Amino acid sequence: MNCYDIAVVGATGAVGTAMLEILAERKFPVGNVYALASERSARKRVCFDNTELQVESLARFDFSKAQIGLFSAGSKVSAEYAPQAAAAGCVVIDNTSCFRYEPAVPLVVPEVNPETIGEYRHRGIIANPNCSTIQLVVALKPLYDAVGIERVNVATYQSVSGAGARAIEELAHQTMLLLNGDPIEATARFVKQIAFNALPHIDEFQDNGYTREEMKMVWETQKILGDERLQVNATAVRVPVFYGHSEAVHLETREKLTADEARTLLRRAPGVEVLDERRPGGYPTAATEAAHKDAVFVGRIREDISHPRGLDLWVVADNLRKGGALNSVQLAELLIEQWC
Numbered sequence: 001m002n003c004y005d006i007a008v009v010g011a012t013g014a015v016g017t018a019m020l021e022i023l024a025e026r027k028f029p030v031g032n033v034y035a036l037a038s039e040r041s042a043r044k045r046v047c048f049d050n051t052e053l054q055v056e057s058l059a060r061f062d063f064s065k066a067q068i069g070l071f072s073a074g075s076k077v078s079a080e081y082a083p084q085a086a087a088a089g090c091v092v093i094d095n096t097s098c099f100r101y102e103p104a105v106p107l108v109v110p111e112v113n114p115e116t117i118g119e120y121r122h123r124g125i126i127a128n129p130n131c132s133t134i135q136l137v138v139a140l141k142p143l144y145d146a147v148g149i150e151r152v153n154v155a156t157y158q159s160v161s162g163a164g165a166r167a168i169e170e171l172a173h174q175t176m177l178l179l180n181g182d183p184i185e186a187t188a189r190f191v192k193q194i195a196f197n198a199l200p201h202i203d204e205f206q207d208n209g210y211t212r213e214e215m216k217m218v219w220e221t222q223k224i225l226g227d228e229r230l231q232v233n234a235t236a237v238r239v240p241v242f243y244g245h246s247e248a249v250h251l252e253t254r255e256k257l258t259a260d261e262a263r264t265l266l267r268r269a270p271g272v273e274v275l276d277e278r279r280p281g282g283y284p285t286a287a288t289e290a291a292h293k294d295a296v297f298v299g300r301i302r303e304d305i306s307h308p309r310g311l312d313l314w315v316v317a318d319n320l321r322k323g324g325a326l327n328s329v330q331l332a333e334l335l336i337e338q339w340c
Contacts, residue, residue, distance in 0.1 A: 004028075006034070009036045010074070012044060012046060016037075019329065024048060026333070038058060069085045106119040106126055106127065111269070111270045128328050130213070138269070143262055146265055151230075153233045153251070157246040159244050195240050199237065202237070213234075241287065243290075245316065248312070252307055273297050284298070
């Protein structure tokens with residue numbers, strides 16, 4: 001088996017740490033693994049496959065030493081270093097929003113549109129979609145292929161880990177203060193209290209009144225499914241959950257699909273686990289099923305009583321794994337299949 005040298009950019013962050021874990025768990029055929037981060041994080045140590053790696057400075061790294069780069073250090077970092085890496089012959093799998101909407105860069109979910117990954121040859125870059133989009137399209141794909149979908153209306157309930165390691169710390173800190181009867185103050189990361197609250201605001205507000213997180217789901221779902229006619233409406237909400245995003249999905253199909261038919265299609269779909277029993281607890285949640293797992297879980301499958309071709313789904317997944325690190329590693333696996 002060929003081995004591949006991998007550079008993990010943002011190795012000290014939440015997603016970067018998960019990338020290293022998943023590379024080891026899935027026994028990816030690695031040669032050398034280079035853990036890269038900012039200058040201030042250089043010389044720290046991170047874990048990989050029962051060993052420790054010393055973090056190297058991204059600014060001083062020679063990308064010609066790696067065949068694949070897994071990037072998860074923010075859009076500004078990717079904008080500067082991903083083209084440099086690609087020019088050095090290192091294929092970049094980028095987990096930021098930097099390149100997702102560029103026509104020459106494939107935006108790929110392995111269970112949904114793996115056939116597009118070969119387009120990386122145009123720029124040497126493959127884009128990883130937004131975490132909330134990934135779990136949505138994994139659940140939509142079998143239904144879309146079967147009968148088509150005209151419209152998707154989705155409300156997300158997104159965990160704080162989607163905002164990074166400091167957001168996890170902030171939720172824990174606010175929770176501790178409130179339970180001790182102490183006051184809390186808004187922070188730059190959360191402009192309002194996040195503990196015991198729900199914030200309908202993720203990313204920057206756009207001119208149309210939607211947030212950028214919501215518009216990401218519109219643009220990315222259309223691009224991944226290859227259907228600009230597909231109407232997508234999203235409301236993105238940050239909730240006081242540490243790991244795992246949840247989504248209430250309401251869709252209108254082009255042809256009638258019953259709940260039983262949808263359930264059967266979803267059970268057969270790659271990457272999906274159906275937990276759909278009409279009893280208390282017969283549904284998946286972020287904390288009890290999705291967190292630290294790889295699958296996209298679907299439950300509460302039912303026909304919409306307000307629309308003749310409507311279906312309702314409840315979709316949960318671990319945003320750091322399937323929503324980020326796992327999807328990136330799966331893309332790397334697809335990539336080496338083409339090379340081998």
